[in-house]
Amino acid sequence: MDSPVKSAVRVLGVDPGMSGAAFLIGCGSVHGFRDFKSKRELANRVADLAKNCDYAVMELVHAMPGQGVCSMFSFGRSSGVADGALALTVPERRIEEVSPQKWQNFYRNLFGVSRKQQFDAVQIASRLDPLFLPYLTRKKDHNSADAILIASWKILSGTNLEPLASLHGIAPRHD
Numbered sequence: 001m002d003s004p005v006k007s008a009v010r011v012l013g014v015d016p017g018m019s020g021a022a023f024l025i026g027c028g029s030v031h032g033f034r035d036f037k038s039k040r041e042l043a044n045r046v047a048d049l050a051k052n053c054d055y056a057v058m059e060l061v062h063a064m065p066g067q068g069v070c071s072m073f074s075f076g077r078s079s080g081v082a083d084g085a086l087a088l089t090v091p092e093r094r095i096e097e098v099s100p101q102k103w104q105n106f107y108r109n110l111f112g113v114s115r116k117q118q119f120d121a122v123q124i125a126s127r128l129d130p131l132f133l134p135y136l137t138r139k140k141d142h143n144s145a146d147a148i149l150i151a152s153w154k155i156l157s158g159t160n161l162e163p164l165a166s167l168h169g170i171a172p173r174h175d
Helices: 039-050 069-089 100-111 121-128 130-135 142-157
Strands: 011-015 021-026 029-034 055-059 095-098
Touching (some): 011 069, 011 142, 029 039, 055 069, 095 100, 121 130, 121 142, 130 142
Parallel strands (some): 055 095
């Protein structure tokens, strides 16, 4: 399996929320932001990364039973900020939402992780490419791992992924 970092397309993965993360992966590089201090910072960081992506994938989130109304409302607002930043910077046909079950099951199958085992995003992201390791050193880096795995899911499971520039006759970017 080739590393998603080596992909010819750049995919932005977003784990929404103030404690979430956004990572741009592909063309030999990894760029990410996490631990957002304000909704403005969240919007600016996601928009900055989105300007250079060919595809964007955001985790599909919803309220869960037992979660507080205020915390879910706040989380929903933060998710909307990230969604809005993507809508302003990425062509609509290049934005996708993916459920946690879909991308996590992809990795469970890829690495032979049983459904009985707890899903360890940090451990799985660490196995994909050593370039991810600096972003996975803290206990709270599961959000970074989620964003990395969401972007990598699009690359590894995608078919006919094409750099956006090639659709417009523009030479692809190589940083």
